[in-house]
Amino acid sequence: MERNSRIDSSGDLTQSADEDCFLDAPLLPSQKLQSVIRPHFHPVPTVCISILLALINLAYVTLAVVAFYFCLFSGKKKECNQSVAPFNLSTVLVISKLILWLLHVVNERFAHHHHCKAKNKGFLHLYRSTRHLKGLPLIIHSTGNAALLLILSVQDFFSSNRQLYPCLILSVLLLELIVSVICLIIYTVRIYRFNKRKPRPDIIEEEKINAYEGHVNPEIGFRHRASLEEVVEKQGDTIEYLKHHNALLSKQLLALTSNQD
Template identity: 50%
Template sequence: MDTERTTAKQNSSLEITQSLEEDPLVDGPLIPPDVLESAIRRQFQSLPTSWLAILLTCIHAAFFGLSVALAVFCSIKENVVNCKQYIHDFETQTIIAIAKVALWLLIAVFERYVQHHHSRTRNRGYLQFYRSTRNLKRLPFFIHSAGNAAFLLILSARLSFKSNEQSLMYMYLLLGVLVLELCFSVPCLLFYTVKVMQFNTEKPAPDINQEEHSNAYSGTRSLINTEIGFRDSSSVEEVVEKQADLIEYLKQHNTLLSKRLLSLTSQQIRD
């Protein structure tokens, strides 16, 4: 009697195991990998900052040209009567300083606008491009901020040591500051524009996808370019920052992958 009960229990457990192994995990066909990959593949989004950098370069060049023309016509050649028709009771240095502050505000807005779009690019997985342009996009703002400080020192010295004989010297110093700003700021903007235009033209895949693609062709899982871990020739802060950016991107990518997987699974179940 006991032998029959034991045999029956074994047969029932075997039937349950076989039924579980034969039943599919989901009702319906499995999701093809190509469908899921195409569903989560993000369309490349170009950076709309190159045209703004070109516009800012033109504004800076126009500001420099008008400032030099105003300084030469009203201060160096001392055409006071003709200048009064246009600048009224304002001094030439005051007008240049006000225009310079307006230009600095435009550059500050440009820096914030560019930072916003570059942060979105980093979240989309373009970590290498973000790090390569991180300091470049800030340089014009720092250059003009230093120029404002130099302007303030020169104008303060002019107010402290009032002398008609030295007024022309202060104007030359102000023009020298403008020349230095033009020589350092415009190349940065042009170089940034070239890098952004190359990025938009190439339309590369995110960094992690490029590494997977290269590893698939090479047949090895080389970690030379990923810089995971500490090396004597690398900075700890840089390695930690790269890992943090990569982890943040992978978290967002996995979240999107889970949402698309659930959506496609529920859609196949309904069909």
Template identity: 45%
Template sequence: MDYKAASFHNSASVDITQSVEEDPLIDGPLISQDALHPAIHRDFRKLPTHCVAGCLSFLNVVYVCLSLALCVTCELLEGRVEQCEAVLHGLGSLTPVLLGKVGLWVCVCGYECLVQRHHNGARGRGYLQFYRETRAAKRLPLLIHSTGNACVLLLLSLADVLKALQKHLPLYLLLGVLCLELLLSLTSLLIYTVKVMRFNMEKPSPDINQEEQSNSYFSNSSPTHTETGFRDGSSLEEVVEKQADLIEYLKQHNTQLSKRILFLTAHPSRA
């Protein structure tokens, strides 16, 4: 019995030794912990979208002011129609207003694409909660201006009927739509700008790091308060959405770490 046990122990030790020697990862160069630090902890990147929102707000204010001045001067004031037509080279006073409305809508579409690109980058860096909090705020300007375009088109289609009721009624309604659109757009852009500026000032760590810190704090202070999963009163759709975003972020994070490990394994001098 002793002989069999000794032989089994020797064979097991030989198998373990052979498996260790045949493992290429153990024979390869060891990667220090500091080498992966830049891939795990990245510098915080500020979002420049609040500057774009400020420029869009300024452009919107300028457009509405010029439209009001043009409509009041060329339509409501008597004796200025011929002068306006001479300056506008025969065009009606509403033509520049409508062309400007289309140009402003194109600028809002460009703003939406640019903001979405930066927010997708923030989402990929792990700021999932901020992405969800600002999702509605960044879409509101495009929704407001698209609704305003629909109202302007409706007014143009009903212009003859409205003129029968009152001569300048279509113009009054058009200016009212532009002013209401400006008010709602500035409010949404202001709310979005405040959220982005607060995010840039706080410079938070990714959500997964915050959850790990909070979980470690509660586990050290009061383990009975730590709970995970679905709770009564919480939205199941929100929980599923958070889990999907977190899984997507972790997959991208693992891909980056794998590329970093392969690079350091191929270039041990930079480890």
């Protein structure tokens, strides 16, 4: 009994000594902890690129309409052919369309990269709400390329009616312009509003809303009228973000404690 009491007392002494060491350790600066727990908001830098791409689309279709008018409808076909020599008008149109499509590919990859970064920072709702919207202009232009290729491949069938051939091409380009620019405007407005609000990660915003309303949802990502698929998807995204965020916090806290030591 005496020996056990000695062991217990020595253990208590050791434990109290360890606690004293922790209490005597220097505290981490509050500014550094605040910068770790509350990181600065980084906006999604895709607004200017989307606006520029919409303007390029508008300029391309405008130049195509002007070129078709002067080359086919104004009677200045010889001057038009000299201005685009050694190519013809169809070749210039196809090459320009290919360059425009490549710009949309670059824009889609650029937007996808920054949206993945926003997802890793906890902005899951933004990622899901723009997941299909940011790639729609590329899909629209790819469909327009297929339609334009089909019209060019059957241009010999329009020998009896030469005016129908350019009208079909211009109708495809105008329809493509209208739909893609609408998608780009909607996407740009959403990203602009997001950058203007400067929100905190979704999990923190939800905790603030739940605390304000006085209730806590039983599951991560639970919403009334939400389908099971949406709930499971949001749970997976939230868990992935929390794992990434906890790993980042652990690394930064270890670095701070090592600097303090």
